[in-house]
Each structure stands twice: as C-alpha cells, then as structure tokens.
Amino acid sequence: MASIRLFVSFVLLSGAFCRMEPVPLVIWHGMGDSCCNPESMGYIKKIVEKKIPGIYVLSLKIGSTLIEDMENSFFKNVNDQVTLVCDMLAKDPKLKGGYNAMGFSQGGQFLRAVVQRCPTPPIINLISVGGQHQGVYGFPRCPGESSHICDWIRKMLDLGAYTKEVQDRLVQAQYWHDPLNEEEYRKKSLFLADINQERFVNTTYKKNLMSLNKFVMVKFLNDTMVDPPASEWFGYYRSNQATETIPLNETLLYTEDRLGLMEMDQAGKLVFLGVEGDHLHFSKDWFYKNILPFLQ
DSSP states (O other): OHHHHHHHHHHHHHHHHHTOOOOOEEEEOOTTOOTTOTTTHHHHHHHHHHHSTTOOEEEOOOSSSHHHHHHHHHHSOHHHHHHHHHHHHHTOGGGTTOEEEEEETHHHHHHHHHHHHOOSSOEEEEEEESOOTTOBSOOOOOOGGGHHHHHHHHHHHHHHTTSHHHHHHOTGGGGBOOTTOHHHHHHHOSSHHHHTTSSSOOHHHHHHHHTOSEEEEEEETTOSSSSSGGGGGTOEEOTTOSSOEEOGGGSHHHHTTSSSHHHHHHTTOEEEEEESSSTTOOOHHHHHHHTGGGTO
C-alpha cells in the first residue's frame, strides 16, 4: 500500500512539474523609447514569446500613453518611477512567484534599483543590456527622432547637472557622474549615488542585490552612445580625470564591497557579456544564444 501511495504521489508531482509555467519576464525600456515600440521592446517581447511559449512578458509603461511613457524617460523623477514600478509589480498576481528582469540602457540601472529597494516579488535574474551602472559623463549622440530633446538636455547639463532644479526634472542628470567633482556628485546625485551606496551603506540594498541568482551585464564593444562604455560593466573613469577608465574590480564599489559585488563575483553570480556593435545593436541570433538561457 505504501508503495502504491508513493507511486501515485510521484505521478502527481511529475504532472505538476510538467504543467509549470515559464518564469515571467519584466522589461524596462531605455531613453526615448516606449514599452511597446514594435521596432524595440515590442520586438523583444515577440521573439521571447516565440522561443518560450506561454511566458508572461510585461513591458513597463511609465504613464497612461506611449507618448507619456517616452517623455517620462526624459523628465520624470527616477525615484518616483521606481516607486511606481515597485507598486505595479507587487500588485501583479502573475509575478508573485518571482520573475526575471531585463533592462535596456537606462532601464538596466532602474531595474537594479527595483532589486535593491523592492524585494517582493523577487527578481531571479537581472539582465542589464547596455545599462550605465556607474553613470555617464557625456551625451555624444541621441536618437534622431528626439534630437530637440537631446539638445535641451545638453543645455541643462551645461547649466549645472547637480542643481536641484535639474536633478528634480531631468532623468539623465540623475545618473550623471562627474569624475572631476566626485564630492558634489555624491552629495547631490538624486538617484545613482544612492543606489550605488556612495553616501552610506544601506545593508538592505546590499542583501537584496546579493539575492539575485545571476546579474548579467551586456556591454556594447563599439558603443558611441554611452560615455564611458565601461559603465556597462560597472567600470568607470578613475577619479579626478576623464580619460582613463578602470574595471569594476579596481573601483571602490568593488574593493569596499558596498553593494556585495565582490561576493557575488566570487560566487559566480556576475556575468559579463560583450557584443560587437553600437549601443543596443545586436542580432536575434546573438540574443537567442547569449540571453535566452537566462530566461528559461
């Protein structure tokens, strides 16, 4: 009798495993983009759904319309955006068991803030595609359709990236990292200095980031958009100059282990991927080969 019950339990358990749904995926777009652009996030959603039948893919929309979503990628306080997204994800019943997250460009560091600040529901794997985790120090070019906005951004940053008005208003100023004036950056950066633990160490941020199974960072090896491209692998300019860059393992964030990145690295949780091409330029085959395994 016991053996029969064991057999029945095994059959039922096997059936349950067979019916398990894929891990959901949450996507956050980059600057000047929107949740559902068929040439960008809509395309990513489509090819993921094709390869992983039945997967729930949520592409985040910050605002009530696609135009508002795009505008908010330039002009809505990042901390407010992260709070909005945390609330949105917590209320989504399809995510309650956990999900993978994939951020494109600035969406990469925004989703990292979600990991650090909002552990429920949990993010399993975080994939940052061209995210600027140490910030930027320049805007060498911008999307053509948003050229007027990019001109305005440059003027605002020229006036003073760390003034309260610019920090409150301009998204890109909130991850502007001036290596020539680190003290002002640490003191006045509204967003990046906080999530990078550059004022004080929030042990909860560190614990939450270390809970990831994998933190995947994609760097575009011919990037002309991000200055410096090393930021995509958590590297940055050496302090007090804007010429020489250093890798993650030479930064204070790593050697002082403010975020737990050293421990994550030693545990094999950090994954560094390089792809030939300019910012966010990759092929479908490259995506399937290198990114899809972290979503399955």
